[in-house]
Amino acid sequence: MLKRIIIGLLMVSSLFGQSLLGNFFKYSTAYASFSLNAPRYQDDRFAIVGGLSTGDLVVERTDRNLKPDFQTSFGLRKVGRFQYEPKRGVKGAGKGGTWYDGSEQNANESATFGPVKGWEYLIKFSEGRQWGNDYVNQEFWLRYIGDYVMAKVGMTELGLEDIHYTHGDLRLHLTPEALGNKFHVSVGVKHRNHPVYGFDAMVLDTTWYRGQWWQFAEKAFGIDDNMWYDESMLEGYDENGNPIWTHDELLEYVNGEWVPIEGDGPFWNGQGEYWGHDWLWRDADGRIFAYTDREYFVYHFPNMLEEYIGGVKKNLGNQNETSLVLGVDFYHYGDNWWLHTWGNWLPVHYGHDLYAYHNAAHYQDHLTLKGKPHEFKFKDAMWHDWNDYDMGAIFGVKVRDNLGVFAEGRYLYYWERPAYDIKLGVNYQFMGF
Amino acid sequence: MKKLLIGLLLTTSLFGETEFWKFFKYSTAYAGFNLSSPKWEDDRYILVDDGMWGNIYLPVPEIEKEERNYEPDFDISLGIRKIGRFQYEPKRGVKNAGVGGDWYKGDETNFNESATIGRVTGWEYLLKYSTNRRWDEKFVSQEYYLRYLGNNFIAKVKYLDLELEDLTYFENELRFRKQFDLPNANLNISVGVSNRNHPVYGFAPQAIDSVWYTTPWYAFANEQFGFEWKMYTVGYTEEGWPIWEIMYDDETGEEIALGGTDFRWFDENGNQVTLTNNEFYSYHYPRLLESWFEEKAKELGNQSEISLSLGLDYYKYTEKFWVHAWGSLYPVHYGFDKYSYHNAVSFQDHLDEELDPRDFKFEDTGVGQWFDYDLGAIIGFKLQDNLGFYTEGKYLNYWERPSYELKVGLNYQILGM
Numbered sequence: 001m002l003k004r005i006i007i008g009l010l011m012v013s014s015l016f017g018q019s020l021l022g023n024f025f026k027y028s029t030a031y032a033s034f035s036l037n038a039p040r041y042q043d044d045r046f047a048i049v050g051g052l053s054t055g056d057l058v059v060e061r062t063d064r065n066l067k068p069d070f071q072t073s074f075g076l077r078k079v080g081r082f083q084y085e086p087k088r089g090v091k092g093a094g095k096g097g098t099w100y101d102g103s104e105q106n107a108n109e110s111a112t113f114g115p116v117k118g119w120e121y122l123i124k125f126s127e128g129r130q131w132g133n134d135y136v137n138q139e140f141w142l143r144y145i146g147d148y149v150m151a152k153v154g155m156t157e158l159g160l161e162d163i164h165y166t167h168g169d170l171r172l173h174l175t176p177e178a179l180g181n182k183f184h185v186s187v188g189v190k191h192r193n194h195p196v197y198g199f200d201a202m203v204l205d206t207t208w209y210r211g212q213w214w215q216f217a218e219k220a221f222g223i224d225d226n227m228w229y230d231e232s233m234l235e236g237y238d239e240n241g242n243p244i245w246t247h248d249e250l251l252e253y254v255n256g257e258w259v260p261i262e263g264d265g266p267f268w269n270g271q272g273e274y275w276g277h278d279w280l281w282r283d284a285d286g287r288i289f290a291y292t293d294r295e296y297f298v299y300h301f302p303n304m305l306e307e308y309i310g311g312v313k314k315n316l317g318n319q320n321e322t323s324l325v326l327g328v329d330f331y332h333y334g335d336n337w338w339l340h341t342w343g344n345w346l347p348v349h350y351g352h353d354l355y356a357y358h359n360a361a362h363y364q365d366h367l368t369l370k371g372k373p374h375e376f377k378f379k380d381a382m383w384h385d386w387n388d389y390d391m392g393a394i395f396g397v398k399v400r401d402n403l404g405v406f407a408e409g410r411y412l413y414y415w416e417r418p419a420y421d422i423k424l425g426v427n428y429q430f431m432g433f
Numbered sequence: 434m435k436k437l438l439i440g441l442l443l444t445t446s447l448f449g450e451t452e453f454w455k456f457f458k459y460s461t462a463y464a465g466f467n468l469s470s471p472k473w474e475d476d477r478y479i480l481v482d483d484g485m486w487g488n489i490y491l492p493v494p495e496i497e498k499e500e501r502n503y504e505p506d507f508d509i510s511l512g513i514r515k516i517g518r519f520q521y522e523p524k525r526g527v528k529n530a531g532v533g534g535d536w537y538k539g540d541e542t543n544f545n546e547s548a549t550i551g552r553v554t555g556w557e558y559l560l561k562y563s564t565n566r567r568w569d570e571k572f573v574s575q576e577y578y579l580r581y582l583g584n585n586f587i588a589k590v591k592y593l594d595l596e597l598e599d600l601t602y603f604e605n606e607l608r609f610r611k612q613f614d615l616p617n618a619n620l621n622i623s624v625g626v627s628n629r630n631h632p633v634y635g636f637a638p639q640a641i642d643s644v645w646y647t648t649p650w651y652a653f654a655n656e657q658f659g660f661e662w663k664m665y666t667v668g669y670t671e672e673g674w675p676i677w678e679i680m681y682d683d684e685t686g687e688e689i690a691l692g693g694t695d696f697r698w699f700d701e702n703g704n705q706v707t708l709t710n711n712e713f714y715s716y717h718y719p720r721l722l723e724s725w726f727e728e729k730a731k732e733l734g735n736q737s738e739i740s741l742s743l744g745l746d747y748y749k750y751t752e753k754f755w756v757h758a759w760g761s762l763y764p765v766h767y768g769f770d771k772y773s774y775h776n777a778v779s780f781q782d783h784l785d786e787e788l789d790p791r792d793f794k795f796e797d798t799g800v801g802q803w804f805d806y807d808l809g810a811i812i813g814f815k816l817q818d819n820l821g822f823y824t825e826g827k828y829l830n831y832w833e834r835p836s837y838e839l840k841v842g843l844n845y846q847i848l849g850m
Contacts, residue, residue, distance in 0.1 A: 035839060046722055047714070096524040161471075253664060294708070297480045338531055420505075
């Protein structure tokens with residue numbers, strides 16, 4: 001994707017003459033960085049793996065050190081600096097400013113309008129690991145702001161928040177002079193392309209709960225179940241050659257007598273009985289990892305299914321919607337206070353694909369009406385309404401020369417998947433009493 | 434935190450009123466709150482017994498959906514700081530915010546806060562507290578220090594608690610220092626003693642407590658975790674013994690376990706946790722044991738050592754190039770307590786000799802030799818007006834519990850083509 005964006009940037013820029021090309025890149029900043037941090041500490045874990053009956057325990061120690069956290073980042077950016085922003089880059093570093101290192105959070109990068117007209121762009125890629133979880137975060141966009149038009153194409157991926165989309169945005173905008181050129185109103189269309197969102201495992205694949213589950217588990221996860229049996233419980237065989245098992249009550253010694261245990265028991269026959277057989281589960285290497293169906297389903301199946309459904313979603317590919325978008329932006333900067341705020345609302349959408357979000361919204365309605373997931377009927381491409389929005393604000397006020405308050409934040413809510421980052425605070429410098 | 438604030442006030446009350454105000458003058462107090470979206474977790478599905486389990490004609494089991502949304506991540510930070518700014522540092526605080534600098538938000542990392550020698554002589558201090566939640570896990574980070582930098586000596590008290598890295602210590606340090614002035618630079622050599630006080634580090638659970646492996650495991654689980662077991666069986670022999678039968682793998686004929694009799698386990702509130710012994714000690718026991726070890730180590734309280742400390746600090750600043758590097762080495766130590774680290778070192782030697790951890794004999798208080806150190810550096814280099822490189826990092830290794838952060842990178846501004 002990064003390669004495509006860079007090629008796209010170069011192609012766009014090559015449409016201009018050499019001097020325009022030079023202008024396009026002039027004053028942009030490229031950066032690369034690598035950071036490494038100590039991970040969270042985890043104590044080793046001890047398990048008893050033998051000697052239960054003899055009392056001479058065999059202890060196994062599991063070393064659970066996590067690998068160091070890290071982040072590798074690189075980027076290219078030409079984004080106009082709002083006056084309230086800290087100075088970054090080669091020029092400012094070491095003289096009151098600091099370097100671009102990929103960890104900076106500039107909430108205003110998600111604002112619709114920048115402080116200058118013309119071309120702006122941002123290429124930001126980070127790959128890392130946090131507490132043993134690998135992630136990729138990337139954001140690429142190219143924007144043109146004209147007197148009445150704003151056009152933007154981009155891609156955002158927030159790996160840990162599991163949000164990923166590409167978008168194209170075209171708007172007409174108005175900046176009334178009467179309001180001091182501080183206020184922008186915009187209206188346009190936005191097209192978004194994203195993975196399958198809003199559908200759960202019950203509708204994405206029904207085979208795991210509508211067929212024979214043991215066959216599904218064997219086929220989908222590459223594992224194997226074998227029956228085990230207790231010879232003494234085998235009564236014989238029926239005319240079809242199927243074994244006939246004795247069912248014995250499981251008894252517990254309570255107050256001097258043996259009574260049947262309550263509940264379902266370890267063998268899922270619903271009656272708390274011992275029936276002399278169950279199924280053990282072996283992994284792809286033939287190792288036994290569960291001795292009963294119950295143990296398998298309680299401790300192993302949920303993880304396996306989660307991974308499997310992740311693969312199903314991925315195979316369905318990306319989905320498309322085109323939406324109406326309405327936006328407002330406001331920017332004021334003064335010595336003692338500043339406010340930059342923006343918001344976009346996408347109320348009406350046209351879903352192009354089977355798993356586009358118009359069908360996810362219909363699926364949610366279907367569930368609300370107590371419909372069964374496997375009975376849901378997908379609709380054709382169509383218009384539908386739901387509220388997607390993103391907004392943000394940066395506010396700073398110096399109440400006195402030595403007292404300041406700030407608030408910064410952004411909130412994105414697309415396809416009911418929120419991503420946000422909010423900061424509030426106060427600084428006070430003691431000048432004397 | 435409260436103790437440190439009282440300590441600060443007590444210290445300052447030793448001075449006259451003017452001196453007291455001077456002590457706080459130009460310090461900055463800040464408070465910050467961050468809220469951010471947590472890691473996304475998909476819902477999870479569990480199949481449960483519907484009483485028809487295993488029925489080939491009714492293969493659809495009951496399904497339970499487990500919603501796994503994490504609570505939002507947050508950081509709440511409070512601090513007060515008076516630390517001389519090195520020339521290469523970004524400008525922060527009320528004065529600079531909005532005019533090229535930034536606020537103190539509580540999430541800034543200033544590697545040089547761990548340097549031995551500051552930019553200015555006199556009193557400096559840092560009180561930094563943050564409570565955080567990441568992916569539903571809460572933790573606290575705190576650092577407090579008070580330092581006096583004289584022309585020939587340094588005195589410092591410090592408390593550091595990094596809960597996530599599981600590193601906590603309290604340190605008192607007194608060093609003599611000698612400064613060598615160089616062109617645009619200075620070099621400091623320091624030597625002194627440091628007393629550090631910390632929780633038990635470096636011992637395996639076998640050395641901390643023997644109960645868990647000398648008591649029958651089920652009795653231990655009962656006594657220490659409050660868990661209870663109840664036996665069940667399909668019947669019993671004429672002699673009154675519960676029946677155990679061999680279970681065979683149907684495909685291979687392999688003997689895999691004994692069946693017919695087993696145990697259910699209940700937690701301290703009487704809730705059934707597992708239906709067999711195997712399930713209990715495979716899936717639950719290790720986690721219970723881990724929490725128990727933590728508690729036992731905590732009960733042993735803090736341990737103390739006094740160490741020789743040697744330090745080297747170098748600082749050079751020009752507009753095009755700056756380097757600030759520091760390091761402290763603690764090579765020789767005197768351990769005061771039974772679980773001080775000199776015994777942990779002996780314990781490690783004992784394990785290296787492949788001896789049974791249970792046979793380890795604690796030594797008396799005494800001298801131990803191992804290398805604790807912390808070091809750091811900040812280097813910036815502008816090769817041209819539009820091209821710069823930087824490296825920033827710190828590495829602390831006390832009691833073989835490393836804590837580190839490192840950054841390297843470059844910035845290039847395109848000026849024309």
